[in-house]
Amino acid sequence: MNTKQAYNIWAAQYDTNDNKTRDLEGLALRISLASIPFNKVLEIGCGTGKNTEWLIGRAALITAVDLSDQMLARAKDKITSNRVQFKQADITSRWNFRDGLYDLVTFSLVLEHIDNLDYVFNEVAKSLNPGGYVYIGELHPFKQYSGTKARFDTAEGNQQVVDCFNHNVSDFIHAGKKHGLSLVELDEYFDDNNRSDIPRILTILLRKK
Template identity: 30%
Template sequence: MTYLSPLGYLLGVEGAALLRGFKEGSADRAFVEARIAEIRTLLDTPALAHAEGVTAEPGTISTADVYQDWAPHYDAPGNGMIDLEQPVVRRILDGLPLGAALDAACGTGRHTAYLHGLGHHVTGVDASPDMLARARERLPDVDFHEADLHRLPLPDNAVDTVVCALAVSHVPELAPVLREFARVLRPGGHLVLSDAHLLSSYVRPTLPRRPGPDGRASLLTEYHRPLSAYLAAALPLGFQVRHCEEPRRPRGSLTPETAPDTLPTHMSWDLLHWYPEASAAALDDSPVAVVWHFQLDAARKGSPSDR
């Protein structure tokens, strides 16, 4: 069980701001005293002091359930991670040769559409029927398949490029998924992989979802990894690193003008806007995602399924 407390979260943000300030040398006396004063205020705020947190049970809601809820508004403006991840992915794709491409975990087809526009022959695969419905509406002339990343509906050596965006945090082990990508890629083919950054997961933990049958809130299980985990999974399969980038949250993204009218007493990212200086110190210029560009070794020997 995980107990998610709005007061606990804000105290954690204040603590993260202090620790980062100490580490980076930006925590002068005024900054430290301001954080301590805000901590005292937080502890004395009745709306927070008496607010009940939420006890959530990890693993009681599926990825399919979450994406069913997300599908209608996934492409709406303001998804901060997509806003930072997408330009990096597109810049990499702009430099790749045209050919057959797979958008694995394509979602609503945002990268599928870009690949298609560049001139690739694209196939889209996703496990969520709700997200695929949106993709098919957007791109009626593209082949989409409902399938899992562990069992891609493509033969060996079928594509020149694989894109997998913001999806592998939902799988418990990277190696089987990357092995499947290596199987469908031709020798010398390219893999562009993006994921939520491990550091971001600490300052913006997963929020609780709708209650389950027992009335408890649900917590989606996610797997956030250090950068070394991607290398440990990719290199033995014959992938070579061509580029790695960690898009960062821009400075000034949290301002007092965006504060809500009332103080939320439940776990919500709106809480961050009530103490923007601490939130900015903890979050600004911190990595939100990681984007990898791998290339499969053209001289790799053996069966694709053995990689």
């Protein structure tokens, strides 16, 4: 199922479904950004606002972007701060949703749905202030190799699988480097912190030179 259609259907139960990937990525974002200074944020893949609520506690302004209008509708119901601007957009097309330059760009469970990383990272680099950061939180490629994909059960009990693309860890690093983004930190997060198992979440922190 294509990404927009899937998340529009998923939106009604996204916050209430059992979802280890959603929950662990939310924790990973908070840990990864705990000591990173930022004032203005471009949040790509804001969804229902699960991370927006935390980011707005640290930022003066957030541009929160999502492909799904139904996910955005739920985020808007949840977050009423005038410091958050919600915008519906496809990041594989022209980035006309920007509001100047940002200190931080975040991607939460987004890039697995994007085939062409090069275009996205080029736009990211153009969106950042010098010294600005990029946070990437993704379903770990190891999970993808084992067959795990974004999927959900509809209200009728039918399982839907969202269109996904496999990216190796090095693909993210090389795409960033090509556009002047250097690696600051890379980490992995495991279910129940069991490091003998396959990691569920990959996080990458990049910085613009």
